[in-house]
Amino acid sequence: MHVHVNAATSVDGKLSSRRREQIKISGDDDFARVDEIRATTDAVLVGVGTVLADDPHLTLDDDELVSAREARGEPPHPARVVADSRARTPTDARILDDEATTYVLVSAAAPADRRADLEASGAVIVEAGEERVSFPEACDALEARGVERLMVEGGGEVIFSLFSDGLVDELSLYVGSMVIGGRDAPTLADGDGFVADFPSLSLRAVERVDDGVLLTYDC
Known part of the structure; x- marks a missing residue:
C-alpha cells in the first residue's frame, strides 16, 4: 500500500488554533490540488477528531474528476476511512452518507452498541488493535479490501502514528503565510513525539502555490 500524507500548516507548523476550529490556511489552487490527489487514491483517511471538529465529507468537488474516475471503471469517489478507536463517530456525520463507502477503524475496546x-x-467496521487502532493491522485490512493507494488528511495524532509505524511513503505539506501559535494548538505530528530515530525525509520538490509554499517529500 502507498500511503500519501497531505496537510496544510501555518509557518509555525500548526494545523489549527488551540480551539481546534477549522482554519483556511491555503487557497483555491491548493484546494484544487488536494482534490486531484483524492481523485487518484482508493481511500481518504482522517482521525475521529477531525470528524468531530469539522464534519468533513471527503468526496471530490470537481465533477470532471468524478467523471474521469467513472471512465476508468472506479467508484465516483474514493472510499472514506475514519480512525476511531472507541467508535465515537456521530451516526449523522456527513461521511456516513451513501456517496462513497466508509470504513470506520476501531479497536477491540470499542463498545458493541456503538x-x-x-x-x-x-x-463498514474494521477492527484493528486492542485498545487503540493499530495502523499496520488496519492498512493490511484495507489493502485486503482493495485499497492500494491511501491518502491521509489528518489530524496530527494519526499522522504521528503513521510516521511512528513507518507507514508513510509520501508527504505533501502546504505551508501557508500565517502564524497561529499556541502551545496547545495541534501540529503536523502530535502524539508522544520522537526522542530518537527521527523519521528522515527526502525533499523532492518545492513550489509556490497561492500565497504559500508546497513541499513534497519522499519518506
Whole structure:
C-alpha cells in the first residue's frame, strides 16, 4: 500500500488554533490540488477528531474528476476511512452518507452498541488493535479490501502514528503565510513525539502555490 500524507500548516507548523476550529490556511489552487490527489487514491483517511471538529465529507468537488474516475471503471469517489478507536463517530456525520463507502477503524475496546449504531448508519467496521487502532493491522485490512493507494488528511495524532509505524511513503505539506501559535494548538505530528530515530525525509520538490509554499517529500 502507498500511503500519501497531505496537510496544510501555518509557518509555525500548526494545523489549527488551540480551539481546534477549522482554519483556511491555503487557497483555491491548493484546494484544487488536494482534490486531484483524492481523485487518484482508493481511500481518504482522517482521525475521529477531525470528524468531530469539522464534519468533513471527503468526496471530490470537481465533477470532471468524478467523471474521469467513472471512465476508468472506479467508484465516483474514493472510499472514506475514519480512525476511531472507541467508535465515537456521530451516526449523522456527513461521511456516513451513501456517496462513497466508509470504513470506520476501531479497536477491540470499542463498545458493541456503538459499532452496531455505526453499521446501521452505513459504516463498514474494521477492527484493528486492542485498545487503540493499530495502523499496520488496519492498512493490511484495507489493502485486503482493495485499497492500494491511501491518502491521509489528518489530524496530527494519526499522522504521528503513521510516521511512528513507518507507514508513510509520501508527504505533501502546504505551508501557508500565517502564524497561529499556541502551545496547545495541534501540529503536523502530535502524539508522544520522537526522542530518537527521527523519521528522515527526502525533499523532492518545492513550489509556490497561492500565497504559500508546497513541499513534497519522499519518506
